[in-house]
Amino acid sequence: MEMQALDMPEFTPGTVWLVGAGPGDPGLLSLLGLHALRHADVIVYDALVDARVLKLARTGAVLEFAGKRGGKPGPSQRDISHRLVELARDGRRVLRLKGGDPFVFGRGGEEALALAGADIAFRIVPGVTSGIGGLAYAGIPVTHRDTNQSVTFVTGHGVTGDVPDGLDWEGIARGAPTIVFYMALKHLERIAGLLMKAGRSAHTPAAIVARASTPTQQVLETTLGDAARDCAAAGLEPPALFVVGEVVRLRAGLDWLGAAQGRALDADPLGIAGHDPAESA
Numbered sequence: 422m423e424m425q426a427l428d429m430p431e432f433t434p435g436t437v438w439l440v441g442a443g444p445g446d447p448g449l450l451s452l453l454g455l456h457a458l459r460h461a462d463v464i465v466y467d468a469l470v471d472a473r474v475l476k477l478a479r480t481g482a483v484l485e486f487a488g489k490r491g492g493k494p495g496p497s498q499r500d501i502s503h504r505l506v507e508l509a510r511d512g513r514r515v516l517r518l519k520g521g522d523p524f525v526f527g528r529g530g531e532e533a534l535a536l537a538g539a540d541i542a543f544r545i546v547p548g549v550t551s552g553i554g555g556l557a558y559a560g561i562p563v564t565h566r567d568t569n570q571s572v573t574f575v576t577g578h579g580v581t582g583d584v585p586d587g588l589d590w591e592g593i594a595r596g597a598p599t600i601v602f603y604m605a606l607k608h609l610e611r612i613a614g615l616l617m618k619a620g621r622s623a624h625t626p627a628a629i630v631a632r633a634s635t636p637t638q639q640v641l642e643t644t645l646g647d648a649a650r651d652c653a654a655a656g657l658e659p660p661a662l663f664v665v666g667e668v669v670r671l672r673a674g675l676d677w678l679g680a681a682q683g684r685a686l687d688a689d690p691l692g693i694a695g696h697d698p699a700e701s702a
């Protein structure tokens with residue numbers, strides 16, 4: 422089936438599409454995202470958007486970078502929202518392209534509210550968020566029946582750049598067996614310390630996944646207690662996810678990327694096969 426047959430919505434001049442580009446691998450872009458790239462006049466993109474995704478843009482589309490570069494601060498959120506409004510009022514088809522999903526720690530909501538306030542029509546195109554899809558590329562499922570029935574997503578970075586104020590660490594530590602942190606590398610030691618203080622064991626399996634789903638993806642398996650030290654020793658850098666919980670152990674059986682490179686997989690990574698709970702009861 423050709424894409425035309427999917428009857429994609431028209432990208433109307435003077436509107437803004439807020440699109441999630443996924444964590445890196447261009448194959449994770451949605452068909453609506455590709456449609457937007459093929460029709461946009463201007464693409465305002467963030468630092469986390471993979472260069473291979475931008476290559477899918479229509480010839481002639483104007484690319485505008487709206488992120489931080491070389492440690493220099495990028496344009497403020499207000500400036501970006503203002504720019505989107507300006508471009509739309511100019512009658513362009515404006516694609517606002519963000520890494521992962523636009524509504525997951527991506528300020529997509531803020532930009533969309535600014536558009537609503539300026540009476541500009543917009544569409545949200547969800548993307549594969551790194552905290553789910555990026556971990557899948559490391560062979561770590563965010564939920565698994567034998568380990569967790571819930572998962573918590575946390576940002577390790579507040580508006581001030583510090584660990585966010587007002588987080589209920591006891592609640593986070595106890596709330597869900599799996600905790601996925603975005604933007605956590607800078608404050609890793611503090612975050613791990615707060616979780617342990619709130620009752621999570623230092624032996625809890627943990628992993629750091631850097632540049633997930635890109636050709637330079639790196640995965641470090643560790644424990645909550647050793648995470649900060651191991652991360653520093655390995656020299657891992659952002660963008661990276663920090664995941665805490667028994668699900669990390671499943672990687673021994675689910676690291677499909679590693680398997681493609683010859684890593685042997687363990688079909689029983691939790692060591693529970695053959696243990697019938699009904700029998701031992």
Ligand code: SAH
Pocket residue numbers: 444445469519520521522523524525526527549550551552555602603604605630631632633634635659660661662
């Ligand atoms: N909207 C994005 C998140 C933006 S916040 C999403 O849904 O994924 C930026 C943080 O996302 C980074 O600091 C990092 O923690 C995480 N991140 C985004 N892309 C990543 C990738 N390819 N690998 C690892 N972490 C990533």
